[in-house]
Each structure stands twice: as structure tokens, then as C-alpha cells.
Amino acid sequence: MAADQGLAPTRSSSYLSTRPKARLALLLSVPLLWLVVMYLGSIVVMLVSAFWTVDSFTGAVVQTFTLDNIVRLFTDPLYGTVALRTILVAVGVTLIDVVIAVPMALFISKVASPRARVALLVAVTTPLWASYLVKAYAWRILLAPNGPLAFVTGGNTPGYGLPATVITLAYLWLPYMIIPVYAGFDRVSDSLVEASFDLGAGAWRTVRSITLPLVFPAIAAGSIFTFSLTLGDYIAVGIVGGKTQLLANLIYGQLVTANNQPFAAALSLIPLAAIILYLFAMRRTGALENV
Amino acid sequence: MTEFRTSRRAKPSESAPDGVDRASRFSMAHAAEKTSDATPQISLRGLRKTFGAVTAVDGVDLDVYDGEFFAMLGPSGSGKTTVLRIIAGFETPTSGSVFLDGADATGLPSYRRDVNTVFQDYALFPHMTVAKNIEYGLVVDKVPKSERVRRLGEALEMVRLGGFGDRRPTQLSGGQRQRVALARALVKRPKVLLLDEPLGALDLKLREQMQLELKAIQRDVGITFVFVTHDQDEALTLCDRLAVFNDGRIEQLGPAQEVYEFPATAFVAGFVGSSNFIGPHVAREVLGIAGSFAVRPEKVAIMPRGKTVVIGAPRVDGVVRDVVYAGAVTRIIVDGPAGLTLSSTVLNTAGELDVSIRRGTQVTLSWPAAALRRISD
Numbered sequence: 287m288a289a290d291q292g293l294a295p296t297r298s299s300s301y302l303s304t305r306p307k308a309r310l311a312l313l314l315s316v317p318l319l320w321l322v323v324m325y326l327g328s329i330v331v332m333l334v335s336a337f338w339t340v341d342s343f344t345g346a347v348v349q350t351f352t353l354d355n356i357v358r359l360f361t362d363p364l365y366g367t368v369a370l371r372t373i374l375v376a377v378g379v380t381l382i383d384v385v386i387a388v389p390m391a392l393f394i395s396k397v398a399s400p401r402a403r404v405a406l407l408v409a410v411t412t413p414l415w416a417s418y419l420v421k422a423y424a425w426r427i428l429l430a431p432n433g434p435l436a437f438v439t440g441g442n443t444p445g446y447g448l449p450a451t452v453i454t455l456a457y458l459w460l461p462y463m464i465i466p467v468y469a470g471f472d473r474v475s476d477s478l479v480e481a482s483f484d485l486g487a488g489a490w491r492t493v494r495s496i497t498l499p500l501v502f503p504a505i506a507a508g509s510i511f512t513f514s515l516t517l518g519d520y521i522a523v524g525i526v527g528g529k530t531q532l533l534a535n536l537i538y539g540q541l542v543t544a545n546n547q548p549f550a551a552a553l554s555l556i557p558l559a560a561i562i563l564y565l566f567a568m569r570r571t572g573a574l575e576n577v
Numbered sequence: 578m579t580e581f582r583t584s585r586r587a588k589p590s591e592s593a594p595d596g597v598d599r600a601s602r603f604s605m606a607h608a609a610e611k612t613s614d615a616t617p618q619i620s621l622r623g624l625r626k627t628f629g630a631v632t633a634v635d636g637v638d639l640d641v642y643d644g645e646f647f648a649m650l651g652p653s654g655s656g657k658t659t660v661l662r663i664i665a666g667f668e669t670p671t672s673g674s675v676f677l678d679g680a681d682a683t684g685l686p687s688y689r690r691d692v693n694t695v696f697q698d699y700a701l702f703p704h705m706t707v708a709k710n711i712e713y714g715l716v717v718d719k720v721p722k723s724e725r726v727r728r729l730g731e732a733l734e735m736v737r738l739g740g741f742g743d744r745r746p747t748q749l750s751g752g753q754r755q756r757v758a759l760a761r762a763l764v765k766r767p768k769v770l771l772l773d774e775p776l777g778a779l780d781l782k783l784r785e786q787m788q789l790e791l792k793a794i795q796r797d798v799g800i801t802f803v804f805v806t807h808d809q810d811e812a813l814t815l816c817d818r819l820a821v822f823n824d825g826r827i828e829q830l831g832p833a834q835e836v837y838e839f840p841a842t843a844f845v846a847g848f849v850g851s852s853n854f855i856g857p858h859v860a861r862e863v864l865g866i867a868g869s870f871a872v873r874p875e876k877v878a879i880m881p882r883g884k885t886v887v888i889g890a891p892r893v894d895g896v897v898r899d900v901v902y903a904g905a906v907t908r909i910i911v912d913g914p915a916g917l918t919l920s921s922t923v924l925n926t927a928g929e930l931d932v933s934i935r936r937g938t939q940v941t942l943s944w945p946a947a948a949l950r951r952i953s954d
Contacts, residue, residue, distance in 0.1 A: 475698065475700065477696045477697075477698055477700035478700050478702060480665075480667050480687070480694075480696070480700065481694070481696060481700035481701075481702070481761075482702075482713070483666070483667075483686065483687040483688045484665060484666075484667075484687050484688070484692075484693055484694045484762075485688075485693065485713050485714035485717060485761070485762075485765065486688045486714050486717045486718055486765070487688055487713075487714075487717045488686075488688055491717060495713070496702060499704050500703070500704055
């Protein structure tokens with residue numbers, strides 16, 4: 287048996303070959319340790335620290351339980367406004383990416399010739415090789431008041447601000463939407479569409495009853511990327527957003543400028559809650575069952 | 578040659594009495610062919626279809642009549658599936674016309690044709706239950722709910738899947754999916770049902786069982802079935818008439834028995850069943866007649882040299898090259914004169930074959946004169 291697996295028939299490998307549970311434990315212990323200690327551990331520490339405070343004279347973190355940070359979140363209108371703005375931007379970016387990605391993915395998967403398909407998939411994924419900062423700066427140059435876009439449109443550009451932020455983020459996260467949706471379309475065999483036509487359904491009915499329900503899980507998977515990546519972004523906003531602030535900018539400000547780590551942790555509860563709620567909403571639609 | 582003509586005239590369909598199952602099958606198909614005023618359910622005229630430089634269908638004319646079980650038989654790439662897809666409306670012919678029930682349907686989209694299809698991969702909607710799959714065509718047609726429920730129940734009963742309505746396609750076996758696909762197409766009560774290699778994905782036992790079921794269902798619903806297959810056994814078992822496709826053309830068209838018994842070309846003789854071919858050179862040398870011929874192995878009788886032979890029947894001496902035991906039958910391959918190789922198939926009715934026939938045995942082969950079929954090259 288050990289020899290079958292291409293291993294030298296030593297004592298330890300023959301021991302493992304007859305004990306699948308020991309094999310599994312050995313295989314998973316390291317990644318599991320990493321996941322629990324490093325990943326979940328850091329989030330738990332952050333959650334706990336949200337209920338601490340800072341000594342206003344020394345700036346040192348005071349590890350006593352207090353609800354002050356949470357109260358401040360709900361009483362200062364600034365945070366509610368920025369949270370709402372951030373979530374709307376995330377929804378907007380997601381919608382724009384869906385609108386662009388669905389026809390593109392449909393074309394790549396069903397219309398393009400095999401050679402064109404490879405070329406298009408490469409074109410979609412190549413920007414992922416370039417640094418995120420480079421792409422954000424590229425948009426800053428594009429959208430500059432005297433930049434190329436202004437030159438072409440005669441000065442009618444959105445300038446730096448909220449629209450520029452949405453455009454840039456939609457551009458940055460587009461591949462994360464196109465690839466899963468493309469894979470989703472690829473799984474819908476042509477004969478299903480033909481079967482729908484065959485049974486008397488027209489094009490619109492077929493899209494509504496067959497294609498979209500089958501591709502929806504893929505769209506949902508893509509939207510989880512675009513939504514959560516937008517909620518956490520502060521660099522692109524800083525580069526093209528002008529004075530616009532999103533939640534991540536506030537968190538960064540509290541952490542670095544105001545040196546208030548506990549309040550930064552409290553602020554980051556908002557996107558965390560938003561993402562958890564979003565995942566539950568997606569699960570309710572049944573979209574996560576087939577991902 | 579004269580024998581050939583005589584036997585051809587004595588078609589079983591014209592001499593067979595009515596009432597017998599096979600005979601009535603024949604007479605029905607022929608009656609439809611003979612009455613010129615009967616409108617064919619499907620009529621193809623000068624059908625051509627090219628994909629780039631490839632000609633998939635190259636001039637097909639075909640009439641399929643009401644209530645026929647019609648097979649399109651051919652090797653892969655012979656154009657049979659393309660013809661089916663053109664009838665269904667999934668492909669537009671490059672030239673030629675499609676008439677459905679007498680009306681020109683060449684440019685009609687598939688959702689406007691009174692034709693339904695059973696797909697090779699069944700194409701069941703994976704996100705719907707069995708019941709929703711079957712109902713889909715009725716919902717699209719806005720059939721009232723009460724009638725929908727009734728017809729769904731009938732369809733499930735017909736394919737013996739009562740109680741499976743709430744399952745998902747992934748929870749069914751291959752044979753059950755096949756039956757759902759059949760029910761989904763038939764519940765719409767089309768005038769024509771198209772089946773694309775319907776049994777291709779099933780294992781042998783299940784396939785034989787489904788063949789019988791398909792035939793029973795076709796008899797019950799009484800509509801035209803057109804199915805595509807590369808399996809000649811399946812075509813002969815199921816159909817009333819068949820068209821043998823090769824290179825985008827129909828090589829031969831006729832009742833199953835006629836195509837098997839009277840293959841028109843060497844291709845048909847070789848593709849539908851197996852045949853011994855006797856080329857013009859060997860025919861002249863050995864049999865003393867001109868032309869190319871085919872003779873079915875099961876019509877070739879074999880006996881040790883020197884034993885009595887049916888007088889007047891063609892006979893050829895040879896040496897046994899190989900004896901292949903295949904369960905129900907034994908195939909004996911014999912080297913004859915002038916490079917002729919003949920095979921003879923013997924039913925293993927009495928257990929083992931005559932033990933005196935083995936490799937190297939001197940034998941004499943003979944066959945009824947009518948079994949020798951002239952074929953065009």
C-alpha cells in the first residue's frame with residue numbers, strides 16, 4: 287500500500303497508510319494552527335480591544351472594559367454617515383461590476399472562438415499582475431483636471447471625489463467578478479438553453495428562468511469579493527477620492543494619526559458586521575450552495 | 578442478377594398479411610409512402626449545411642410520415658445530428674427547406690415549432706425538480722394550473738416515475754433522467770418527437786430495457802418519433818423506417834428489414850450489420866458472375882468438405898482460418914479461393930459447434946441464391 291503511493295515502504299509511512307485519521311491530523315495540524323491562532327486570534331484580539339480605551343495623557347492603551355467606543359459610534363453622526371456612504375459605494379461598485387461582467391463573461395464563454403476566449407481571459411486577468419498602487423495612480427492621472435479624460439471630454443470629468451472613487455474601485459475589482467461569472471456561464475451547457483427554446487420559451491423567458499438562476503451563484507460569489515474589497519479599501523480612496531472619506535480611512539486615521547487603537551477596532555466592527563450580514567443574505571438566496 | 582431482381586420484387590411488405598406485428602409495421606410505412614396525398618409530418622428538400630469549409634449536410638431530401646418511428650443511422654460526422662438539429666430549429670440550413678406538417682418552417686425559431694427534443698445529455702434543468710422540469714413547457718405555454726397538474730401526473734405515470742416529482746435531476750440514475758427528458762418533451766403533446774442518441778449514455782442492459790419502453794411509449798402516444806443513432810442494432814430494433822447517412826448524404830432509405838436485407842451500397846452493407854464483400858474480380862473468378870456483391874454471414878452455411886450441399890446454391894471451398902466463439906453465436910472465418918475471405922455466423926443452438934470444424938479444416942460454404950445481394954460501388 288505504501289509502495290503504491292510511491293513512498294518508500296518505511297515504518298512510519300506504513301503506519302500512516304493504515305490510519306487515515308492520523309494521516310489527516312498530520313496533514314491539517316499546521317494550516318489549522320495557522321488559521322486558529324494567527325487569523326481568528328487576531329480578529330478576537332481586535333474585537334476585545336474595541337472595548338478598551340486610551341489614556342488621554344500618555345496615549346497608552348488602558349485595558350479596562352468600557353462601552354464608550356460603541357456609544358461614540360452611535361452618537362457621533364459622522365460615523366453613521368460615513369458607514370452609510372461606504373456601504374452605498376460598495377453596493378454601487380458591485381452593481382457596476384455585475385453590469386459589466388455579465389455580458390462580458392457571456393461573450394467570453396459562449397460567443398468567442400476558442401482562441402479569442404484565451405486572449406480575452408488573459409486580458410481580463412493581466413491587470414492583476416500590476417501593482418494595485420500603479421493602477422490607482424493611473425486612474426488619478428486619467429481623471430486629473432487637465433488629464434487625458436478632461437482633454438477628450440472638454441473638461442467634463444468627475445474630477446477627484448466620490449464618483450472617481452466608485453469608478454476606480456469598480457475597475458480594480460472587475461476581474462474578481464468576471465472570472466467567477468465566466469466559470470458560471472461555462473457550467474451552463476448550451477443544450478439547457480436549447481432545451482428551453484425547444485419547450486417553447488423565447489429568449490427573454492430563457493434568460494429569466496434558466497440562464498440567470500444558474501449563473502446567479504457565480505454572480506453572488508463575485509459580489510462577495512467586490513463588496514468586501516470595497517469595504518476595506520482606503521488607498522484608492524486616498525488617491526482619487528479627494529476629500530471623500532470611507533470607513534477604512536477613518537479606521538486608518540484613528541490608528542495612525544489619532545493613535546487610538548481601541549476606537550479603530552470599534553470602527554472596524556462596522557464593515558465586519560456588514561460583511562457577515564451580506565454573507566447571510568447571500569446564503570438565504572441559496573447562492574452559496576453551489577459555489 | 579436476375580435472382581436479385583426477383584427477390585427485390587418479392588418484398589415482404591407486399592406479400593405479408595395484415596395483422597402480424599412486423600407486417601403491419603411495414604404496410605403502414607409503405608402505405609404512407611404510396612399515398613401521395615398524405616402530407617408528410619416532416620419534409621426536407623435539398624437540405625445543405627456548411628460550417629466554414631466543412632459540409633455537414635450535403636443535399637438531403639426526406640419525408641417522414643405521421644406515426645412513424647423513424648431512425649437516422651450513420652457514423653459520427655455523417656450529418657445525421659445536424660439534420661435533427663435543423664428539424665428542431667437549432668441550426669439554420671445553408672440552403673434547402675424544412676416543411677413541418679406541410680408548412681414551410683425553414684426560418685421558424687425552435688420555440689415556434691410543434692416539435693420537441695430529447696437531448697443526448699438529457700439537458701434537464703439542474704435547478705428545478707423533476708416536476709418543475711416536466712411542467713416547464715406547460716408553464717411557458719400558460720396552460721391552466723389544474724390541467725398542468727393533471728398532465729404532469731400523466732407524464733410521470735407514463736414514464737413510471739410517479740412519486741419522483743420532488744427529486745432533483747442529480748438524485749436520479751441515468752435511466753431515470755432519460756425518462757424525465759422523455760416526459761418533459763412528450764407532456765407538450767408535440768406532433769413530432771426528436772431523439773438525439775437517446776440511449777447512448779446508458780449501459781447495455783438498461784439500453785435494451787429502454788428500447789422496449791420507448792417502443793411501447795411510441796405505440797401508446799402514436800406520434801412521429803425521429804431518432805438519431807450510430808448503433809445499427811438499436812435502429813433495427815426500434816424503427817419502422819430508417820435512413821442511412823454517410824458523408825452528409827442519405828445512402829439508403831427504407832423500412833428497416835428492407836435496408837438490412839437489400840443494402841444498396843457497400844457502405845450500407847457494411848454499416849448496417851456486417852457483410853461479406855465479393856468484389857467484381859472475385860465474383861467473376863469464383864462465382865462466374867459480373868458485379869459486386871454482399872452476403873450476410875448468418876446466411877452462409879458451413880459444412881466439412883465432401884458433405885451434401887444444397888443443389889444449385891452457390892458454393893465455395895475454403896480453409897478455416899479462425900473460429901470465434903461469441904456466446905450466442907460462433908463466427909467462422911474462412912479463406913476461400915482468389916483471396917476471398919468469407920465469414921459465417923452459426924447460432925449455438927445445440928451447445929458447441931460441430932467439433933470437426935476448427936482451424937485448418939477444409940470446408941465448403943454455401944448460401945441461398947437470393948442471399949447474394951448486388952451492391953453498387
